[in-house]
Amino acid sequence: xxxxxIQEEFGDGIMSAIDFNMTMEREPNNxxxxxxxxxxxxxxxxxxxxxxxxxxxYGFKEA
Numbered sequence: 001x002x003x004x005x006i007q008e009e010f011g012d013g014i015m016s017a018i019d020f021n022m023t024m025e026r027e028p029n030n031x032x033x034x035x036x037x038x039x040x041x042x043x044x045x046x047x048x049x050x051x052x053x054x055x056x057x058y059g060f061k062e063a
Contacts, residue, residue, distance in 0.1 A: 006043070015041035 006015055020041040027034040 010043050011045060013043055013045035015039075016044055017041065 003014065007013065020039070022040070023038045025036040025038075027036050
């Protein structure tokens with residue numbers, strides 16, 4: 001699911017798990033505390049070898 005959301009926003013590629021940071025915080029709430037997660041990782045576009053005419057060499061986002 002995360003991969004699909006990343007590709008929808010950035011194009012064909014993945015988020016690096018090597019150059020990655022995640023923070024977790026507690027947010028008080030009257031109905032029960034909530035969990036806030038923030039993830040940050042470098043976007044790595046897919047590289048296409050032998051791509052067809054009109055298809056870029058690196059990850060692309062379809063309109």
